[in-house]
Amino acid sequence: MGSEGTTAAVRASSSSSSAGPARGRGSSSERESLVSSTMAVTEPKKIIIDTDPGIDDAMAIFVALQSPEVEVIGLTTIYGNVYTTLATRNALHLLEVAGRTDIPVAEGSHVTITKGTKLRIADFVHGADGLGNQNFPPPKGKPIEQSAAAFLVEQANLYPGKVTVVALGPLTNIALATQLEPAFAKNIGQIVLLGIFGDPDAADIVFTSGADILGVGINVTHQVVLTDADREKLARSNGKFAQYLCKILDVYFSYHRDAYSTKGVYLHDPTTLLAAVNPSLITYTEGVVRVQTNGITRGLTILYNKQKRFGEVTEWSDKPTVKVAVTVDAPAVVNLIMERLMDS
8 A cells, every 4th residue: 555644545535526327336146147257258367466565555465366257467666654665575575475476576676766765664554564574584585676657667568458457555656667668558458556746756657658547546545444353253263364364454554443432453465456456346537647746745646537528738738637436335345355265
């Protein structure tokens, strides 16, 4: 996650304009039939998770590894919940926990796209180590020599139109990929993203790149809550990932209790991941999204979906449209997360 502390304001505004007609979800029975019939004939979707682990990042990564609908072909790391070096260490650690050291980890940018913005790190949400202050031993593995941006470009070129990037943190790596390879936006299959506020300049580059983009704001992810009862159910299960997460969730629950007076935690990153795994879990609207890069509203996202033709060149004219999530089937998302963590 791009961090609760660093991206909340922007995520909440991702669909702040009038949403217009929601699209993308049928009845429950129709969705189940569609998913089952589609899964029978399609190969798993290749995904790269751009991540800043992060407690809910860990949950999202584990859910992805337990999802037959997708094939995780790499993790790329970025600052946000922790600094980039620690994000890389945590990503390698999580893959070792999962027994998936075959998946490459590419280290991403240590600075914002403009190199001048002070980083805002959410250790107050996830703990100093990003994983609940458990101080796990260092991983044995190492990241690949390629940068995150170079890895993203390479994979998009290898599998044009078939790779989905699930971006859970600031969008610096994705913006760098568009600068490194002008055809990246065309070659990448889809970008499902969450984090904006950590690097607004990068976010504006990505939103206007022409890539197939689905943005998921915290106005949506705040609808998806893991309760104390859910946590107890995870603890009683024999699932390896469920047991691991129960060890690190204390800090995350404490933060939500203090910040929001809730008895549960918001599942930002797992919800975004599942929007890529099964898009029928959400509805969305479409329009042009721009990101404010200056002043007191820096990081604010604005959706314009009026379908108006401009008589002059503006900041909105001739910009590509993107999809922005409006609603989510929260019970289905929580149930799916629980099932896959307990069945690990």
